[in-house]
Each structure stands twice: as C-alpha cells, then as structure tokens.
Amino acid sequence: MNYGLTEDQQAVLSELERLIAGTAPDGHTEPEFAPYCEALDQELAQSGFLDIAREDGFGPLDAALVVECLARAPQIVEAAASALVGPALGLPVGLRPVALVEHDPLKPARFLPRAGVLLADLGDRVLQVTVDPDRVVPVDSLFAYPYGRLETLDGLETKDVADVATLRRRWRTALAAEAAGCMAGALALVVEHVKDRRAFGRPLGAFQAIQHRLAMAAETVESCKWLAFRAAWSDSEADAALAAAFAQKRIPQFAFDLHQFSGAMGLTLEFSLHLWTYRLRALSGELGGAAAQARQAALATWPEAAA
Amino acid sequence: MNDSIDRFRATARAWLEANVPAETAPRDGPEARAFTLRWQAKQAEGGWAGIAWPEDVGGRGLSVLEQIVWFEEYVRAGAPSVLSPSFVGLNHAGPTLIACGSPEQKARHLPEILRGEVLWCQGFSEPGSGSDLGSLRCRATVDGDELVVEGQKTWSSWADIGDWQELLVRSDPEARTSKALSWVIMPMDAPGITVRPIETMAGPATFSEVFYDDVRVSLDNVVGGLNNGWATAMSTLGFERGTAALALLIECVHQVDTLLADCSPRLPMLRARLAGLRAEGRSVLAMNYRFALESENAVPDASGSMIRLAFAEFAQKVSAAAVELYGIDAAQTLGERGWGYEYLHAFSETIAGGTAEIQRNIIGERVLGLPRPPR
Ligand SMILES: Cc1cc2nc3c(=O)[nH]c(=O)nc-3n(C[C@H](O)[C@H](O)[C@H](O)COP(=O)(O)OP(=O)(O)OC[C@H]3O[C@@H](n4cnc5c(N)ncnc54)[C@H](O)[C@@H]3O)c2cc1C
Numbered sequence: 001m002n003y004g005l006t007e008d009q010q011a012v013l014s015e016l017e018r019l020i021a022g023t024a025p026d027g028h029t030e031p032e033f034a035p036y037c038e039a040l041d042q043e044l045a046q047s048g049f050l051d052i053a054r055e056d057g058f059g060p061l062d063a064a065l066v067v068e069c070l071a072r073a074p075q076i077v078e079a080a081a082s083a084l085v086g087p088a089l090g091l092p093v094g095l096r097p098v099a100l101v102e103h104d105p106l107k108p109a110r111f112l113p114r115a116g117v118l119l120a121d122l123g124d125r126v127l128q129v130t131v132d133p134d135r136v137v138p139v140d141s142l143f144a145y146p147y148g149r150l151e152t153l154d155g156l157e158t159k160d161v162a163d164v165a166t167l168r169r170r171w172r173t174a175l176a177a178e179a180a181g182c183m184a185g186a187l188a189l190v191v192e193h194v195k196d197r198r199a200f201g202r203p204l205g206a207f208q209a210i211q212h213r214l215a216m217a218a219e220t221v222e223s224c225k226w227l228a229f230r231a232a233w234s235d236s237e238a239d240a241a242l243a244a245a246f247a248q249k250r251i252p253q254f255a256f257d258l259h260q261f262s263g264a265m266g267l268t269l270e271f272s273l274h275l276w277t278y279r280l281r282a283l284s285g286e287l288g289g290a291a292a293q294a295r296q297a298a299l300a301t302w303p304e305a306a307a
Numbered sequence: 308m309n310d311s312i313d314r315f316r317a318t319a320r321a322w323l324e325a326n327v328p329a330e331t332a333p334r335d336g337p338e339a340r341a342f343t344l345r346w347q348a349k350q351a352e353g354g355w356a357g358i359a360w361p362e363d364v365g366g367r368g369l370s371v372l373e374q375i376v377w378f379e380e381y382v383r384a385g386a387p388s389v390l391s392p393s394f395v396g397l398n399h400a401g402p403t404l405i406a407c408g409s410p411e412q413k414a415r416h417l418p419e420i421l422r423g424e425v426l427w428c429q430g431f432s433e434p435g436s437g438s439d440l441g442s443l444r445c446r447a448t449v450d451g452d453e454l455v456v457e458g459q460k461t462w463s464s465w466a467d468i469g470d471w472q473e474l475l476v477r478s479d480p481e482a483r484t485s486k487a488l489s490w491v492i493m494p495m496d497a498p499g500i501t502v503r504p505i506e507t508m509a510g511p512a513t514f515s516e517v518f519y520d521d522v523r524v525s526l527d528n529v530v531g532g533l534n535n536g537w538a539t540a541m542s543t544l545g546f547e548r549g550t551a552a553l554a555l556l557i558e559c560v561h562q563v564d565t566l567l568a569d570c571s572p573r574l575p576m577l578r579a580r581l582a583g584l585r586a587e588g589r590s591v592l593a594m595n596y597r598f599a600l601e602s603e604n605a606v607p608d609a610s611g612s613m614i615r616l617a618f619a620e621f622a623q624k625v626s627a628a629a630v631e632l633y634g635i636d637a638a639q640t641l642g643e644r645g646w647g648y649e650y651l652h653a654f655s656e657t658i659a660g661g662t663a664e665i666q667r668n669i670i671g672e673r674v675l676g677l678p679r680p681p682r
Contacts, residue, residue: 107636108636139636139641140641140642141635141636141641141647143635143647147636198435198439199436199437199438199439199442200438200439200442207664209664209667209668210664252627256623256654256657259654259658260654260657260658260662260663260664263437263438263658263662264432264437264461264462264514264655264658264659266654267507267508267509267654267655267658268505268506268507268508269506269507269508270505270506274508277508278508281630281635281650282635285630285631285634285635289631291576291577
C-alpha cells in the first residue's frame with residue numbers, strides 16, 4: 001500500500017470537499033438534533049462519488065477515502081454502505097441509500113426511513129429487501145441518525161444473496177472508515193475551541209492536561225484512519241475486523257475526552273460536536289461492538305488456534 | 308445506637324414503600340416542577356425532609372448516619388432520582404443559607420425549601436466563565452438599599468421553572484475576586500429577568516441562559532455580606548462534592564447489580580467489566596461514607612474532590628456499559644427513559660459542578676500538596 005495520495009485521488013477528494021462545502025448548513029440555522037442533509041445526498045447520488053469502487057482504475061481504497069472525507073463533514077448522509085458494501089454485493093448503480101442490519105430484518109436500522117434497499121445479515125445468507133419508504137416506521141433514536149424498522153416483509157421484493165462474508169467484511173471496513181472521518185471532524189472542532197476559549201488568563205489549549213489528551217486523541221484519529229484504509233486496500237477479512245475492532249474500542253474514550261474539553265457548551269445543540277459523537281456512538285455498537293470484532297479478527301488470523 | 312438506627316431504617320422503609328410515587332418523574336418543564344414539589348411536600352408531611360438539617364429551620368436535626376440510611380432506603384424503594392429540580396435548594400442553596408444566612412434569611416427560605424413550596428436554581432456560570440468562576444462579569448451596583456444587576460448567566464439548571472436563584476455577581480469592579488463578588492438571593496420573577504432554555508444533546512432542555520436587564524433586588528438579599536460572595540460560595544462546595552452525590556452514587560451502584568443480572572454468561576468480557584465496575588462502585592461508596600461521616604462535625608476537606616471525581620467517572624462507565632450490554636437499538640436504550648439518555652447525560656458528570664480536570668488540580672495541590680503550576 002502506498003501511503004501518499006495519487007493525483008487522481010487528490011482530484012477526487014478536492015472535488016468532494018467542494019461539494020461538501022457547497023451544501024454546508026449556514027451558521028444561522030436553528031440547532032438540530034439529528035439532521036439528514038438531503039442536498040448533499042442528492043449531489044452525491046448525481047455525481048457518482050459513491051460508485052467510485054466500480055470504476056476502472058479505482059477500487060475499495062478510493063471508496064474508503066471518499067467515506068472518510070464525507071464523515072469529517074457535519075452533514076449527515078448515508079455514504080459508507082453505498083460506497084463500500086453495495087458495489088461488492090452487486091447492487092445496481094443508484095439503488096441507495098443502503099441500510100444494514102444484523103440477524104433480524106425487522107430490527108431498527110439506521111437510514112432505513114430514507115433507504116432504497118435494506119441488506120440483512122442473516123448469518124448464512126444476506127437478504128436484500130427493496131424498501132418501500134411508506135412501509136418504514138421511524139424509530140426514536142438518540143444517535144443522530146434517522147432510524148427505522150419494517151413491521152413485516154410481506155409484499156416487499158426480497159432476494160437472497162449468498163455472499164455473507166463479503167457483506168460483513170465491507171461493512172466492517174465501511175464502519176472503520178466512517179468512524180475515522182467522524183473522529184477527525186470532531187477533533188478539528190475541539191482543537192479550534194480550546195485555542196479560542198480562555199480560562200485563568202490563558203487559552204484552554206495551553207493547559208497540559210488538555211494538550212496531552214488531545215494528543216492522544218490525535219493519535220487515535222491517525223491510527224484509525226490508516227487501519228481503515230489498509231483494510232479497504234487489502235480487502236481482507238482479518239484487516240477489516242481489526243480496523244473495526246480498533247475504531248470501536250477507541251470511540252468511547254475519544255468521545256468523552258472531546259466533550260470534556262468542550263465543557264457545558266459541548267453538550268448543547270448550538271455546538272456541533274454532537275453531530276460527530278452521536279454517529280461515533282452508533283458506529284461503536286454496530287456488528288456487536290469492539291469485542292465481537294476483535295474475536296472475528298482473531299478467528300480470521302488464527303483460524304486453527306481459535307477453533 | 309444500632310437499635311435506633313435499625314428502627315429508623317425500618318420506619319423509613321415502611322414509609323417509602325407506602326408513599327413512593329408510581330409514575331416516573333418528568334424530566335423538564337412545568338410537569339417536572341409540579342411533580343418535584345408534590346413529592347417534596349409529601350416527604351415533608353411524612354417527616355422525611357431535611358433529615359440532617361437543624362431543627363430550628365424545619366429539619367429533623369438527625370445525624371449524617373441517619374441521612375445515609377435514608378438515602379439507602381430511598382434508592383432501594385425506587386424513589387425519584389434526587390438529581391431533580393429540587394437538587395439546588397436541598398443540596399446547595401439550602402446548606403449555604405444554613406452556613407452563612409442571617410436568621411431572617413433562614414427563616415424566610417429554609418422551611419419553604421423543605422416543604423416543597425419553592426424551587427431554587429444556581430446562577431454562577433457565565434458564557435465566558437465556567438471553570439474559572441472567579442472571572443465572572445455579571446455586575447451588581449449598589450443603589451440606595453438595592454442592588455442593580457446587569458449581565459448574563461448560563462447553563463442554569465431548571466432556571467425556567469425556578470422561584471429563586473442563588474446568584475453570584477461582581478459587586479466591586481475593582482477588587483480582587485475574593486473581595487469582589489456577592490452571593491445574592493434573586494427572585495426569578497423580578498422585572499428584567501429573561502430566561503431562555505437551551506437544548507442539549509441528551510434531549511430535554513434542563514438548563515437555561517438567564518439575562519438580567521436592570522434588575523433590582525434588596526440588599527437584604529445578600530448572603531454572607533456584600534463583597535464576601537466568594538467565601539459564601541466556597542462554604543458549601545465541599546458539601547456538594549462530598550455528600551450531595553451520595554444518593555446518586557448509591558443508585559448507580561444498585562444499577563450495576565441489575566446490569567450484571569441481565570448480562571448473559573455468554574458475554575464473558577462484558578461480565579468481567581461489569582464485575583469490575585461493581586468493585587469500583589463499592590470502593591467509591593466506601594470513600595463517600597467515610598467522608599460524609601467524618602465531615603459531620605468539621606468543614607469538609609479537599610478529598611471531597613476525589614469522591615466527586617470517582618463518582619462522575621464511575622457513572623459514565625456504568626451508562627456506557629449499559630448501552631453496550633443492551634445494544635444501541637434495544638428498548639432499554641431508546642426513548643426518554645432509556646440508557647441512551649443516561650449515557651448522553653453522563654457526559655455532563657465530569658463537567659457540571661467542577662470539571663474532572665479542576666478536581667484533579669485540587670487533589671494534586673491540596674490533597675497531595677504538590678506545587679502549583681507557574682502562572
Ligand atoms: C448538566 C449541567 C448542569 C449545569 N448546571 C449549572 C447550574 O445550575 N448553574 C451554574 O451556574 N452552572 C451550571 N453548569 C455549568 C458548570 O458549572 C460549568 O460547565 C463548569 O463549571 C465548567 O465550565 P465550562 O463548561 O465553561 O467549561 P470550561 O471552563 O470552558 O472548561 C473546558 C475544559 O477545560 C478544562 N480546564 C479548564 N481549566 C483548566 C485547568 N486549569 N487545567 C486543566 N483543564 C482545565 C476543563 O476541565 C474542561 O475540560 C452546568 C453544567 C452542566 C454540564
């Protein structure tokens with residue numbers, strides 16, 4: 001794996017950053033609990049960024065770069081599953097947003113209220129459900145995503161897909177890349193905050209207690225990011241599980257620290273930190289959380305010893 | 308001694324079993340106010356308000372030990388959380404008035420607090436002054452026998468439903484902090500006060516911004532002396548740090564037992580984590596009991612910061628473990644009553660009432676006697 005971006009990748013990311021900037025909410029809109037950015041979603045659907053893994057000369061690594069970059073933005077859109085999972089399972093171009101759920105297709109899934117398709121990991125196979133938005137019941141959630149669930153599959157178009165391993169592998173990579181981006185977005189906000197806000201006659205960022213933990217947070221962001229990119233590049237089961245496990249394990253401390261240094265302000269909706277930390281929390285619980293991912297990484301790396 | 312404590316416990320248990328409200332407490336707004344006052348009034352009628360408060364202000368004048376037993380039974384009975392709109396009156400403003408108030412101020416306010424007739428809120432923090440409380444700028448000017456207040460406070464919990472506020476203002480613009488502030492009893496319906504609730508990521512809007520535009524209040528409402536507000540405010544910080552959180556701690560320790568009971572043996576790592584939390588909870592509880600009992604007849608020492616900090620971090624770990632146990636989409640997690648709310652709310656544990664870093668600074672400097680950092 002080459003650790004520098006190619007010219008093509010740089011071009012893709014700067015164009016993507018332009019799209020993101022163009023749909024950024026202006027500072028004067030009412031603070032919102034769990035906004036979904038329709039404008040960015042539509043731009044993404046039209047521009048083809050989420051199909052990058054399907055294009056000649058590009059692949060899952062490029063998709064992971066796109067996912068990480070999008071997650072740094074405060075705008076919330078479904079991108080990770082569309083960019084990394086959909087293409088690998090052969091979903092037709094444009095069939096999105098993609099909702100993912102484990103075990104039971106009737107469980108609440110994030111993005112389902114807006115999804116075009118639901119992919120349910122049923123253990124031995126994947127059930128692909130074409131979603132009729134009218135059939136989705138919104139579910140209350142505290143995690144800044146639109147959650148929803150289906151009450152029944154009756155009357156919905158479903159299809160079995162055999163390749164459950166691919167779904168899980170790409171799901172793990174997708175969540176690791178999205179988590180890395182959310183962490184980077186959140187950290188950038190808080191670093192600015194502690195430079196600006198003053199206490200005891202100096203900027204908060206001058207206190208070493210704060211510097212040290214933000215330095216640890218920066219290390220978490222970097223390591224999560226490169227593990228996620230590595231998983232996308234190798235597209236291997238072991239790397240994907242490792243990247244997801246690592247990100248999920250780091251999330252709780254990371255989120256607490258960033259809120260801690262933002263003080264009471266960071267708990268209000270007027271300060272946008274929650275837009276990333278809600279997402280991080282939701283991601284940290286996916287696919288059974290860090291311990292399940294770590295076990296999977298061990299199993300993929302040392303299958304005999306684990307058996 | 309033990310006999311009388313046992314009797315006290317049995318009576319408390321019986322009363323709580325018969326009287327704890329069946330409905331859950333609303334989190335904010337007028338419903339929260341009505342519910343809290345009703346429950347406090349009921350406790351007062353039953354003789355359970357102000358257990359360790361002096362008798363001359365309507366308390367029972369009992370010992371801290373009895374207060375602890377009451378909290379234990381309170382939690383056991385599943386009574387409404389003490390972190391409610393009555394918290395400031397019972398645990399902060401009340402004790403401050405007991406310590407520093409004039410006889411008139413005590414007589415006027417303390418019985419009302421105990422009887423559940425009024426709610427108090429705290430107006431200390433400002434947009435530019437949180438941890439560095441001494442830098443606060445909300446101004447009060449003496450005009451005849453009145454103070455005129457101008458400025459802003461923020462993050463004032465339940466200010467939108469409060470009757471009175473313990474307000475810290477700068478009454479001498481020149482002097483050093485320790486001689487410049489005043490602690491004032493502010494009626495929340497005074498002309499010129501505007502309250503704007505702030506929404507938080509945990510959902511309910513429980514704290515507010517408060518604006519003071521030419522608000523007049525009698526000098527009789529100053530507690531502990533004009534320009535002596537810093538000492539007045541500090542007189543009860545140790546209390547807040549050490550004792551006020553005891554009921555919350557007992558509740559949190561209980562919750563770990565419930566989580567352990569719900570955690571299947573097929574999740575050995577989570578079980579081990581919860582068992583570790585159980586040990587942690589018991590250790591904090593032991594520290595807290597020691598502190599509360601020892602500070603009965605003495606000014607609480609700085610080690611209250613250790614308890615406050617240990618409890619805050621413990622509570623955060625418990626709610627994070629709960630969300631992990633049940634899953635982010637489970638019924639136990641979602642909704643206003645779910646662990647998801649607790650988890651999000653727990654972020655404030657290490658911020659409100661003195662941040663974790665400030666508590667660590669205090670432990671470093673005042674408990675360990677380490678040198679202060681260069682200024
Ligand atoms: C739920 C909740 C309820 C509240 N209720 C009330 C209320 O009723 N009334 C009221 O007056 N206030 C209330 N507050 C405000 C509370 O008192 C402040 O949030 C607190 O004092 C911290 O101030 P801040 O939020 O401005 O954080 P800041 O002071 O901006 O601190 C930000 C970060 O910098 C760190 N920091 C600051 N100084 C140092 C240092 N010297 N060394 C190392 N680190 C440092 C802090 O620890 C923190 O992590 C409430 C807050 C919350 C969260």
